[in-house]
Amino acid sequence: MNKYINNEITKEEAVKLFSLKGSKLMxxxxxxxxxxxxxxxxxxxxxxxxxxxxxxCSEDCKFCAQSAxxxxxxxxxxxxxxxxxEVEYKRANELNSENFGIVTSGKSxxxxxxxxxxxxxxxxxxxxxxxxxxxxxxxxxxxxxxxKEAGLTRYHNNIQTSIDKYGEIVATTHSxxxxxxxxxxAKKAGLKVCSGGIIGMGESYEDRVNMAFTLKELEVxxxxxxxxxxxxGTPMGDREILSVDEILKTVAIFRIILKDxxxxxxxxxxxxxxxxxxxxxxSGANGLLVGGYLTLKGRSVEEDENFIKNLKxxxx
Numbered sequence: 001m002n003k004y005i006n007n008e009i010t011k012e013e014a015v016k017l018f019s020l021k022g023s024k025l026m027x028x029x030x031x032x033x034x035x036x037x038x039x040x041x042x043x044x045x046x047x048x049x050x051x052x053x054x055x056x057c058s059e060d061c062k063f064c065a066q067s068a069x070x071x072x073x074x075x076x077x078x079x080x081x082x083x084x085x086e087v088e089y090k091r092a093n094e095l096n097s098e099n100f101g102i103v104t105s106g107k108s109x110x111x112x113x114x115x116x117x118x119x120x121x122x123x124x125x126x127x128x129x130x131x132x133x134x135x136x137x138x139x140x141x142x143x144x145x146x147x148k149e150a151g152l153t154r155y156h157n158n159i160q161t162s163i164d165k166y167g168e169i170v171a172t173t174h175s176x177x178x179x180x181x182x183x184x185x186a187k188k189a190g191l192k193v194c195s196g197g198i199i200g201m202g203e204s205y206e207d208r209v210n211m212a213f214t215l216k217e218l219e220v221x222x223x224x225x226x227x228x229x230x231x232x233g234t235p236m237g238d239r240e241i242l243s244v245d246e247i248l249k250t251v252a253i254f255r256i257i258l259k260d261x262x263x264x265x266x267x268x269x270x271x272x273x274x275x276x277x278x279x280x281x282x283s284g285a286n287g288l289l290v291g292g293y294l295t296l297k298g299r300s301v302e303e304d305e306n307f308i309k310n311l312k313x314x315x316x
Contacts (some may be wrong), residue, residue, distance in 0.1 A: 001031045003257050005038065011209050012185065017253050018205040018246075025245065032252035034285035039098035039260040042315040044308055045222070045287035047133065047264075048092040049101035052117070053079045057105040060206040061160075061171045062235040063228060066105040072233035079104065079115045085122055093130045095290060095305075099154055099194075101133040107174060108137030111146060123151035129312045133194065138182045143166060155186040157226070161203050162210035169201045170247040183218055185260060188269050196264070199250050200228030200242040208250055212257040223261055223289065227268025244276045255284025281311055 020028050055076030057066045065072040085102070092100040102119060106307055109115045115136075123132050134147065135156035144155065159179050161169060166176035179195075186193050195218065197211050215223055230239045247268075254263055264287030265273075265280050272282060290304045 002028055005034055006030060009256050011206075011213060014209045014212070014253050014257060015205050017256075018249055020249070025249070029248065029254050029279070029283040032255040033282050035255050035259055036263075036284045036286055037315070040262070040286050042312065043286065044281070044311055044315075045098055045262050046095075046263065046290050046304070046308065047099035047101060047287075048088075048097040048130075048131075049065070049103050049135075050080070050088045052085065052102045053104035053106065054078070055105055057107070059107055059171055059173045062169065063201060065231045065232070065234060067234070070229055070233045070235075079118060079180055082118065082122060085127060087131075089122075089126050089128070089130065091130050097130050099133040099288065100130045100294065101135055101156055103135040103156070104137070106137055108139060110139070111143045116143075118190050120147065120150040123147065125305050127151050138178050139185065140182075141185040141188055144186045144191055147242060148189050148191055152191060152250050154192040154194055154221070155183075156224075157182050158195055158197050158226075159183075159211060159214060160197040161201060162207035164210065165203050165207045165212060166182060169203060180214075180218065183220065187219070192223040193220040196222075196224040196226070196266075198226040198267075199247065200238065200239065200268075201236060209253065209257070212254050215261075216258055221261065222264060224253065224264040224266040224287075224289070225254065225257060225285075226266045227272045228311060229268050229271055240274055244273060244279075248276070248279055251311070252283040264288055278307075278311065282314070 017028060054067050055066045055074050058068060060067055060069050065074045089100050119134065126132060131153040132151055133154040133156055134152055158181050159176055160166065163176050183193055183195055195215060199208060227242060228236060228239060230237050263285045265285045266289045269277050
């Protein structure tokens with residue numbers, strides 16, 4: 001397995017790693033951690049997001065509480081006012097977050113809309129050490145250029161799962177090709193791109209590996225891995241939660257495939273990994289989201305600060 005530290009892995013080899021157990025599983029974690037250390041060093045990356053517009057989404061993403069098609073008793077609201085966003089941005093700076101992500105529900109916030117102009121105004125006024133990021137749906141090249149000129153540095157758009165499985169387990173109101181087109185446009189405009197997905201939606205091991213290879217081909221900069229936390233009222237509401245060993249295997253295999261990329265453990269790390277959360281960062285992960293995940297509450301910022309400090313001590 002040590003050969004993967006310096007060499008590439010094939011899709012077939014990556015899928016086989018999911019069958020490892022016992023001491024072989026610990027060997028996998030050791031190798032993936034060595035790869036993280038060699039290609040990424042001992043820095044841990046963290047960012048903060050704001051749910052800037054909640055609910056009433058026209059899309060039918062099967063995991064999402066924000067879709068207007070499902071009854072999830074979600075609190076909905078229109079785009080947050082400038083003052084609220086600025087307070088949240090200031091807090092992200094205080095937390096030393098690398099990025100502050102403005103995330104909105106809906107298929108896209110297009111050029112010419114009041115919301116698009118509000119985002120531009122925010123970007124022009126808020127340029128501190130925490131870099132602004134946005135996740136506002138499917139945009140085109142010209143829109144990305146305009147946002148970049150206003151101060152945007154990174155764009156987020158998850159592909160969620162494998163290309164082949166997207167229409168079956170994620171959504172039918174738009175395609176994964178729509179997302180990939182948007183990712184390529186953002187990169188063409190000179191933005192960094194954050195794109196990952198969700199595990200635990202009924203995908204196969206092959207689907208997870210294929211997703212990782214697609215992200216590698218797209219040359220995204222950061223990969224958030226979310227663990228499905230089933231939400232009642234959505235089509236995924238009754239899905240069984242993934243086992244800890246399967247989650248950790250996925251993290252390790254993503255690290256082997258995506259050697260020098262930031263792999264962030266996002267939704268599900270506290271509620272599903274729980275006491276095993278630290279192992280994800282000894283298995284290849286080197287990033288996390290702090291402060292919550294749109295419709296799901298995270299743990300306290302103080303707890304995460306202590307976690308990061310202890311993790312750095314173990315790594316150094």
